[in-house]
Amino acid sequence: GDSVTQMEGPVTLSEEAFLTINCTYTATGYPSLFWYVQYPGEGLQLLLKATKADDKGSNKGFEATYRKETTSFHLEKGSVQVSDSAVYFCALRGGGSARQLTFGSGTQLTVLP
Amino acid sequence: GAVVSQHPSWVICKSGTSVKIECRSLDFQATTMFWYRQFPKQSLMLMATSNEGSKATYEQGVEKDKFLINHASLTLSTLTVTSAHPEDSSFYICSARLGARETQYFGPGTRLLVL
Numbered sequence A: 001g002d003s004v005t006q007m008e009g010p011v012t013l014s015e016e017a018f019l020t021i022n023c024t025y026t027a028t029g030y031p032s033l034f035w036y037v038q039y040p041g042e043g044l045q046l047l048l049k050a051t052k053a054d055d056k057g058s059n060k061g062f063e064a065t066y067r068k069e070t071t072s073f074h075l076e077k078g079s080v081q082v083s084d085s086a087v088y089f090c091a092l093r094g095g096g097s098a099r100q101l102t103f104g105s106g107t108q109l110t111v112l113p
Numbered sequence B: 001g002a003v004v005s006q007h008p009s010w011v012i013c014k015s016g017t018s019v020k021i022e023c024r025s026l027d028f029q030a031t032t033m034f035w036y037r038q039f040p041k042q043s044l045m046l047m048a049t050s051n052e053g054s055k056a057t058y059e060q061g062v063e064k065d066k067f068l069i070n071h072a073s074l075t076l077s078t079l080t081v082t083s084a085h086p087e088d089s090s091f092y093i094c095s096a097r098l099g100a101r102e103t104q105y106f107g108p109g110t111r112l113l114v115l
Helices: none
Strands: A003-006 A011-014 A019-021 A023-026 A032-038 A044-050 A056-059 A062-065 A075-077 A086-093 A101-103 A107-112 B004-007 B010-013 B019-025 B032-038 B044-051 B067-073 B076-081 B090-097 B110-114
Touching: A003 A086, A003 A101, A011 A019, A019 A107, A023 A032, A023 A086, A032 A062, A044 A062, B004 B090, B010 B019, B019 B032, B019 B090, B019 B110, B032 B067, B032 B076, B044 B067, B076 B090
Parallel strands: A011 A107, B010 B110
Antiparallel strands: A003 A023, A019 A075, A032 A044, A032 A086, A044 A056, A056 A062, A062 A075, A086 A101, A086 A107, B004 B019, B019 B076, B032 B044, B032 B090, B067 B076, B090 B110
């Protein structure tokens, strides 16, 4: 079945540091890929998505490129801020009849001033 | 983006009582709604998928008689935790989407504590 493997956390960075959170997936067919962010005590918010190979999703300075050859969708940001502190989830939506989301385990990011 | 609301945002109840959580899509009609459970510092576990007007499809290991799901309209789904026990304490998150190819939007979650 479909699965998502995400870089284990927690990740602690200083403000303005470069961020990479690795995400690889296993799926049949051509899944859509997503990054969601969860701030403390809240639900998930869609951060960015990509629906086909070589697509780049971007939002709020974050970006991720759908790499079919390496089955990866790594999240990057050039300069993180304290307000980026949250849990980040990589997810895929496969081609099954229900087209459900499959989530990675989440990566806790803490950005220190 | 689209807005999904949940009510209540948190609830404390005694063991043995039932708790109902509402999930509403505020500015779109959700043909499909999902209910997830999240334990501290863990990922989301899909509990069930419901389509408007039909019975929910439960994931393996989720007791359908304990977690009653009703999706009576295109904007409302409810999750009722029946005869709640302390081990049911968790963060419950609903999600809604318009169609199979549409983005899934998440509610803010409901924190349940069963004493």
